[in-house]
Amino acid sequence: MARVVRGLDGCADGWVVVTLVNGKVSDVEVVATLDGVADDGAILGVDMPIGLLDTPVRDADAAARTRLRGQASSVFNAPPRSVLDGYLAGEILDHETASARSRTAIGKGISQQSWALVPKIAEVDAVVRHGREVLEVHPEVAFAEVIGDVLPRKRSWAGVAMRSRLLVHLGIELPSRFPGDRCPPDDVLDAAICAWVADGVAQGLPALIYPERPSQSDPTHRDRPIAIVARSLSTEARERALAAVGG
Numbered sequence: 001m002a003r004v005v006r007g008l009d010g011c012a013d014g015w016v017v018v019t020l021v022n023g024k025v026s027d028v029e030v031v032a033t034l035d036g037v038a039d040d041g042a043i044l045g046v047d048m049p050i051g052l053l054d055t056p057v058r059d060a061d062a063a064a065r066t067r068l069r070g071q072a073s074s075v076f077n078a079p080p081r082s083v084l085d086g087y088l089a090g091e092i093l094d095h096e097t098a099s100a101r102s103r104t105a106i107g108k109g110i111s112q113q114s115w116a117l118v119p120k121i122a123e124v125d126a127v128v129r130h131g132r133e134v135l136e137v138h139p140e141v142a143f144a145e146v147i148g149d150v151l152p153r154k155r156s157w158a159g160v161a162m163r164s165r166l167l168v169h170l171g172i173e174l175p176s177r178f179p180g181d182r183c184p185p186d187d188v189l190d191a192a193i194c195a196w197v198a199d200g201v202a203q204g205l206p207a208l209i210y211p212e213r214p215s216q217s218d219p220t221h222r223d224r225p226i227a228i229v230a231r232s233l234s235t236e237a238r239e240r241a242l243a244a245v246g247g
Contacts, residue, residue: 004042005202007195008034009139010120011183016191020199023171028188030180034123038132045198047190048117048124049078050136051218051226054105060228063210064138071150074140079114080105081220084125087118128221135229137197138210139190145208145230146170147242154186162245163189169244172196197231206232 007018014032018025019042031037038044049058058078065072079098082105086092092101098118099109128134144150146166152159163186167174172192181188201207207229214225233241 003202005195005198006042007045007191009047009187009191011187016183016187018191018195020195023199028178034127038127043198043202044134045137045194046124047139047194052078052081052084054080054082056106059211059216060226064141064228067141068150076113079110137194138228139193142193142197142230148238160185165245167192169241200231208232
């Protein structure tokens with residue numbers, strides 16, 4: 001039976017979806033919503049917070065920031081659960097209302113950036129509630145674990161080039177054209193590394209969890225532990241990956 005996984009990253013037109021079959025890219029597309037994306041039981045690796053709490057900072061986000069010293073700003077604070085629930089109930093429709101609800105829940109408002117994620121977090125939340133296997137992946141953490149260090153900024157030329165070469169080294173060769181290819185290159189690269197992490201889990205390979213021993217869980221998701229997942233590599237494999245990108 002074929003091993004099918006998907007990596008997803010949000011973009012302006014919806015979601016970039018990279019599908020791997022037995023570790024190789026079989027499809028790249030942009031879809032408007034997540035409807036039907038997980039219907040075949042594929043494990044999903046998603047660049048989006050999964051599991052929210054009414055707390056200023058999730059332990060998973062704090063652990064990811066520690067891993068990404070020098071680029072910790074790439075980890076956004078997830079919005080409080082109260083904000084997402086208000087959005088789902090139709091009570092919160094704008095940033096001002098969301099920020100007011102956040103101040104009530106955790107004592108401070110939320111950024112425009114966090115508010116902009118809420119509709120997509122809501123989509124992922126619905127997929128998780130339906131019992132699909134979905135992993136929260138932070139692409140910067142995942143890439144850093146491949147070579148053992150943070151990479152150049154992902155929207156820089158060096159960042160795009162290095163991530164592209166790393167993915168090829170990992171066997172993830174992306175097509176030059178695909179439906180919806182107007183989306184930014186970094187979104188495609190992020191979706192691809194999310195798929196690679198999901199493929200490791202599908203194979204039963206060692207995973208890295210942030211934090212290492214999760215103590216927070218989301219009651220809405222049947223007390224599923226809140227954690228960011230990355231893929232573990234041996235020292236030798238990291239050295240080969242670093243050599244492949246000229247490090």
